[in-house]
Amino acid sequence: MNRLALTLYSAAFSIMLLLTPALRAETGAEAWLRYARLDGNASRTYQNFPAKAVVLGDSALLRSAREELFCGISGMLTKSLHIEPNLPPDAAVVLGAFPSVQKIIPGLHPPADLGEDAFWLTNARVHGVRHLIITAQNDRGVLYGVFSLLSKIAQHQPVFGLNELQQPYARVRWIDQWDNLDGTIERGYAGRSIFFENGAVRADLGRAADYARLLASVGINGCAINNVNADPRLLRDDFLPQLARVAKIFRLWGVQLAISVDLASPKTGAGLDTFDPADPRVAAWWRNKVEQIYAAIPDFGGLVIKADSEDRLGPSFYGRTQADAANVLARPLQSRGGIVFYRAFVYNHHLDWRDAKNDRAKAAYDYFHPLDGKFENNVIIQIKHGPIDFQTREPVSPLFSGLEHTNQAIELQITQEYTGQQRHLCFLIPMWKEVLDFDLRANDKHSPVMDAVAGTTFHRPAGGFVGVANLGLDDNWLAHPLAMANLYGFARLAWNPNLSVSNIAQEWTTLTFGSDPQVVKTISSMLLSSWHTYESYTGPLGAQTLTDILGSHYGPGIESSEENGWGQWHRADHNGIGMDRTVASGTGFVGQYWPQAAQMYESLATTPDELLLFFHHVPYTYLLHNGKTVLQHIYDSHYEGAQATADYVRQWQTLRSRIDDQRYAAVLTRLEYQAGHAIVWRDAICNWFLRTSGIPDALGRVGRHPSRFEAEDMQLTDYSPVEVIPWENASAGQAIECRSSQPCTATFKPNLAAGRYRIDTQYFDLNDGEAKFRLYVLNQSGSRLVDEWTANDHLPSAKIGGDTSTRHCTFAVLLAPQDEVRIEGIPDRSDHAALDYVEISSVLDPTGMRRTRSHAANAPRTRFSKKANPRIGCSHSSNQ
Ligand code: GCV
Numbered sequence: 001m002n003r004l005a006l007t008l009y010s011a012a013f014s015i016m017l018l019l020t021p022a023l024r025a026e027t028g029a030e031a032w033l034r035y036a037r038l039d040g041n042a043s044r045t046y047q048n049f050p051a052k053a054v055v056l057g058d059s060a061l062l063r064s065a066r067e068e069l070f071c072g073i074s075g076m077l078t079k080s081l082h083i084e085p086n087l088p089p090d091a092a093v094v095l096g097a098f099p100s101v102q103k104i105i106p107g108l109h110p111p112a113d114l115g116e117d118a119f120w121l122t123n124a125r126v127h128g129v130r131h132l133i134i135t136a137q138n139d140r141g142v143l144y145g146v147f148s149l150l151s152k153i154a155q156h157q158p159v160f161g162l163n164e165l166q167q168p169y170a171r172v173r174w175i176d177q178w179d180n181l182d183g184t185i186e187r188g189y190a191g192r193s194i195f196f197e198n199g200a201v202r203a204d205l206g207r208a209a210d211y212a213r214l215l216a217s218v219g220i221n222g223c224a225i226n227n228v229n230a231d232p233r234l235l236r237d238d239f240l241p242q243l244a245r246v247a248k249i250f251r252l253w254g255v256q257l258a259i260s261v262d263l264a265s266p267k268t269g270a271g272l273d274t275f276d277p278a279d280p281r282v283a284a285w286w287r288n289k290v291e292q293i294y295a296a297i298p299d300f301g302g303l304v305i306k307a308d309s310e311d312r313l314g315p316s317f318y319g320r321t322q323a324d325a326a327n328v329l330a331r332p333l334q335s336r337g338g339i340v341f342y343r344a345f346v347y348n349h350h351l352d353w354r355d356a357k358n359d360r361a362k363a364a365y366d367y368f369h370p371l372d373g374k375f376e377n378n379v380i381i382q383i384k385h386g387p388i389d390f391q392t393r394e395p396v397s398p399l400f401s402g403l404e405h406t407n408q409a410i411e412l413q414i415t416q417e418y419t420g421q422q423r424h425l426c427f428l429i430p431m432w433k434e435v436l437d438f439d440l441r442a443n444d445k446h447s448p449v450m451d452a453v454a455g456t457t458f459h460r461p462a463g464g465f466v467g468v469a470n471l472g473l474d475d476n477w478l479a480h481p482l483a484m485a486n487l488y489g490f491a492r493l494a495w496n497p498n499l500s501v502s503n504i505a506q507e508w509t510t511l512t513f514g515s516d517p518q519v520v521k522t523i524s525s526m527l528l529s530s531w532h533t534y535e536s537y538t539g540p541l542g543a544q545t546l547t548d549i550l551g552s553h554y555g556p557g558i559e560s561s562e563e564n565g566w567g568q569w570h571r572a573d574h575n576g577i578g579m580d581r582t583v584a585s586g587t588g589f590v591g592q593y594w595p596q597a598a599q600m601y602e603s604l605a606t607t608p609d610e611l612l613l614f615f616h617h618v619p620y621t622y623l624l625h626n627g628k629t630v631l632q633h634i635y636d637s638h639y640e641g642a643q644a645t646a647d648y649v650r651q652w653q654t655l656r657s658r659i660d661d662q663r664y665a666a667v668l669t670r671l672e673y674q675a676g677h678a679i680v681w682r683d684a685i686c687n688w689f690l691r692t693s694g695i696p697d698a699l700g701r702v703g704r705h706p707s708r709f710e711a712e713d714m715q716l717t718d719y720s721p722v723e724v725i726p727w728e729n730a731s732a733g734q735a736i737e738c739r740s741s742q743p744c745t746a747t748f749k750p751n752l753a754a755g756r757y758r759i760d761t762q763y764f765d766l767n768d769g770e771a772k773f774r775l776y777v778l779n780q781s782g783s784r785l786v787d788e789w790t791a792n793d794h795l796p797s798a799k800i801g802g803d804t805s806t807r808h809c810t811f812a813v814l815l816a817p818q819d820e821v822r823i824e825g826i827p828d829r830s831d832h833a834a835l836d837y838v839e840i841s842s843v844l845d846p847t848g849m850r851r852t853r854s855h856a857a858n859a860p861r862t863r864f865s866k867k868a869n870p871r872i873g874c875s876h877s878s879n880q
Helices: 003-019 040-045 060-077 098-104 139-154 206-217 237-251 280-296 322-334 360-371 429-437 449-454 484-495 501-513 517-538 595-602 609-615 630-653 661-693
Strands: 052-056 082-084 092-097 119-126 129-136 164-166 172-179 222-226 256-261 302-305 339-343 379-384 407-413 463-468 708-710 715-717 719-723 734-738 744-748 755-764 772-779 782-790 805-815 820-826 835-842
Touching (some): 052 098, 119 139, 139 164, 172 407, 206 222, 206 237, 360 379, 407 429, 407 449, 449 463, 517 630, 609 630, 630 661, 661 755, 715 719, 719 744, 820 835
Parallel strands (some): 256 302
Antiparallel strands (some): 715 744, 744 820, 755 835, 772 820
């Protein structure tokens, strides 16, 4: 581009930005219920939307439905609905359960039976006037119908002439939260609990009320609010009234309250000397407790149990079975309609890793399959989607086809414990969809997981979907503004697992960011590729997430899986990698599937590449179906994955001014961080496999970083070198840290031709201090400060390593051949301003229009202020 063209281009771009109307700043608190005003064209489509509403009934749920309708219509169509006691002579929206609607419109008949929670959106002509009808078998269905109608309007879909009956796929569509009574959340990444603080239910349950509304809007009908590693205090007599406060709020939105309980509760502080489920005193204790709960909460949903797992006590303590334990709780709940969700996550984490036949993956089936048919009818076995633990890629749990006479539900993890902890973009719906679509071939018949859990495959009375969400007090609920797509998508699949993944992505994007086609296209495409991207740089081919399984479950930690009893082994050694789980030569896990699925996994030839290392141990030179060796695939996928994250940054930047600045900046900060951390992952894994296998990368990338300047090789003042453990989590295994009370410096001479360069500084951001960094360019005329930033992110470690390694990018720095670059580190508390390396690359973008400073340094923090938790939606005065 010549200079004139460049100037014109810059001017045009600036004018375009000036002309673009500023978009209202948004925190993300409203999630997909923004009800943003429709623009001219779209609102004209709805100009004939009725101005009146008739609500047939006065239950709390119908009041919520009415207020939601008013809120949505006034927000999107700037129209105030008038409430009418009877059907008016002009068009109205009619809300009510079907019998009451039929009373005033006798000729109306739904196209099929309206089951529990199903709704019917239709229209009916009365005396020549067409009314819009939202009806259902129960009031909760009417509420769901209202949300569905509003969602259609927000997506500019037609609502006149509708005749749509929506039936939920399964009765159970629940959320689990892992909140602790002290206000922390196990595996929660978005602030403190919206339910608890200081050992009690919070005084202000405003956010809990907003949460219930969000859940109802996508058809979720139950929520267990506390950690499955349950605190027995929750069952104390004085706690029940506090739980009743939460239930009251949930009730307004048709969300049933449930709690997780500790099976040892009868003994722990409750006066008994046993919790043996076969002891009549224990049964009486639970009976009494359940009665107390129902006295306080008449519509209580049920109890969630984690037992004999990860140091939680269970029935094995007394030589009893999981069925004995489940049933003793289920019996008193039965007459009240309550459910026991008994988790199949029962396993021994002290397995002998030297025994090649041991396999944690077998545990759930081994414990529960022999008990099939021995559980009460109101017990649901809650099964994690894979046999290990929410890894980036696992096969489906064979237990889904191993329980033919027992209810079951699938447990999916919305909170991104192993998938980037809401710092990395990872849209999980494609993964869940693959799981739900998987054909178990039970009894040699078509039997997708979605049907097994919904109860249709084996004709069970109950079953469904449970998502572990762990939303927190952060304004935008899940910290990463794009992570809410996972909650939305979970609920949409729980409602209808046959929905297409791309439709879900587009729906969520439109509802959350508006209908600008470029926005919808760009964000949906980023979402849809993001799971594969994450997988490709954190553990491809079914090796599971190669993360630090003994600590944070976040950064790379390849060897942490091995030589311990946790059983997340990948068995990588000098020659090869993978767990042999075949019947012929391995652990025999494959034999837990029905024959057709088992045959596929038993054979190397038919095992899909993406699960190869889950089922087989192979040499690094083994050829995949795609023609590459295993090791070359590992190298390539990590480079491709890291590159894809850099591309996400560029894709997102095309949306500037099409999205409000606040959310634009919050997402950009996260994507830039991810792009840096993907390089940490890439290098750790590739270097580890290079050293372990001795086989070089055919493309010569691994271990070669010509534009990298190692911190330990720089000229150091007060900084000192430090070994990083494990070695692969720092470039060349070393870093430098500043143990002095004064600033330390590291200086080097890049010796580059004159030009503009991008300087990436790789440093460690520890979570118990806020070190500062300054970047200078030095030459004869003095020193020039070109950038500065604070290491104030909240990463999950106080150690130098893969969790804390962070990249800061400084764009378009002018360098001359004799210039030196200096980093000054100013330590703070235990954060010793540690540095790994600096990488310098030439700036390809000649326009100079890119930022000269990294956004990461200047963008607003993504963890928003907690001082005033924003309430969302319209004021539901009657509901507060
Ligand atoms: C609530 C994994 C997680 C634990 C979690 C457990 C479970 O092991 O790391 O934090 O505990 O699963 O699902 O019970």
